[in-house]
Amino acid sequence: MMDCHRKHGKSVFPVFYKVLFADVVRQRGNFEEALWKHGKQCSSEEVLEWREALSSVAWIKGWMSHTIANGHEGELVKTMVAKVLSELKTSWIERHPMFIRSVYLCFSEKKRRQTKWQVFLTFRGPDTRRGFAAYLYISLVAAKIKVFSNYDPSLIGTYVGCEIQNAIDHCKISIPILSENYASSHYCLDELAQMVECKRTKGQKILPIFYKVKPSNVRDVSHRFGEDMLLHKELVNGVTYERWERALREVGSSKGWVSEKIANGHEGVLVKRVVKEVLRLLNNPQTRDIH
Template sequence: MNKRNALYGLGILPPLVPLSVYAYKALQGRGCAVPQNHDVFLSFRGPDSRTGFADFLYSSLVAAGVHVFRDDDALPIGEEIGPELLRAIRSCRIAIPIISVQYAQSKWCLRELAEIMDCHREHGKSVFPIFYKVDVADVSNLRGRFGAALFEHRKVYRDSSEEERVRDLSEWRKALASVARIRGWISQTIANGHEGELVKIVVARVLTELKTSWIERLPLFPILMSNHHIRSLYYYYSKEKRRHSQCQVFLAFRGPDTRYGFAAYLYISLVAAKIRVFYDDDTSIIGKVISDELMNAIDHCKISIPILSENFASSSWCLRELSYMVDCKKTKGQTILPIFYKVKPSHVKYLTDCFGDRLREYEKRCDRDQCEKWKEALKKVGSFKGWESERINNGHEAVLVKRVVQEVSRLLKNPQTHDRHLHPLNIDSILG
């Protein structure tokens, strides 16, 4: 059976003649559609990066054989910039918005971003954001230059109709908040801000994304994917295929406390033991909604290892992860192996010291029910068996990592023996 007949059998492709008619009608309904001539659309604020980072990235992508659209050399002479840019966004497979300090000062950049995020939401377009010398939280919460830029646009729009002003400003706010939720690259954190290394990483990820299956290269694939039912079926089978490579262990930690120290060492050691570990720096989640990927990873892992450090409860993300771990333990019997990193288990269990302080702060500004869930999760995990770092060989972290790896390896080989590690017992019985 050839590939086309196989698709007929699955019900993904209709017979040839109706498909041709369907394609013709679909193209008629897409008067603004253009041929997909480019792989990547670069969106950037010229004064920030046109002759620097953006140019370096563009040249490197082109050198790697990637067809890149950028507004200074891909637009035909005499075209109106606005409509042509929007058509280019729709036709490219990957969009890379370079969110820099002055990005939001440009209405064109904001219009591009709004269209990019609309295509991401409606058609699953890949979006790989680069947060270039900016704080992601500033982008998400419209702080600093981003909030000021939106305020200035509002003043400039004074002569426009109220409806137009409200619509555009709302779309721009929504686009900035949405792109901040997608996992991308933060320039300052890549190789200590070394831009050459960041460019290499971005190019490698783009090339990986462009390696597609034969069905995705069909000329009619974009048209087929415009149908909700076909798109849902395609994503379902793609997800099932990915399940075979699901990670076994989920690491949760507060970045500033342990990312470049203990957490990194533990991750490397687990991988060296041939254990599949989900780490929030995993390049496979670039371009995906962070919250969805984190919860999905916890859901499919067999073991979760929360590294409860001094500032763990300072992160609402960490608390959400911990709460979902506890839910998965209740519903699926998953294992939680906590590491109390330079904190006492009693501080976690009884919400004292820094853990109590952080929860009281959340109670002032967060949903009450959410705070209660976080409290219960901390209390629960604080009573589980685990490791107290400062009691392992006088705080020798290499010894602690070795013990964690040994225990994880044992549990993965003998899953039926994991239940005794899930119940609240005296932690002193396994420490030291």
């Protein structure tokens, strides 16, 4: 499948059924055990190809079964069928000569990448995703603000890492929701570092929300955030690790909102303030950051 995807542009829509994304990427748990057993009967070249295929397919945006309607498989199937039908309706272009097809695909890709996302929202953990982050996302969209969401159905079948990088590069405002286990994800740390770089090079705004954490704990790498980062230290080089540390220190020292200090932790009030500030900055991009 992945060979056909790379060589012929065939669509791949992965379903991560009751498995963790990280386990597929790194072949941990059951994946590691199964590949180890295969290694006894198959050549090392074959096993290596399978490992590369697993790593590659995991980077394609698909469906996480447990996140669709709280794990309701009927809703997941309906969503998948709708996506496949939509894909088949556009397959007429496959019948055109290669030149016309390549021009069409190039134009479509360019048009899609020129979508003017205004806000990039990033967060970590199911408690944040299903609660505060979802509430904030809905409120921003209701205010007619174009928010990039990693859960946008239109991203299914695309390389999500590239889409995220593109969104951060082109968004005017980034909102990282820094919760207690934010640094446990090296993807979140990469995103945060890219936000800081875009702030320095392009003047983009970062509006951090310190969700049930203190800003001092974020910028102090010896605290919980630093301990979580240590879990990834052996997986990355020193330059990347230092980049993460700088990003945490800078964002932790930035002006933002401390959730527990806004109306005694009233999240509805916090969301309204964030939406108001985003609208203000979008309408008056030359004004200063939040007070």
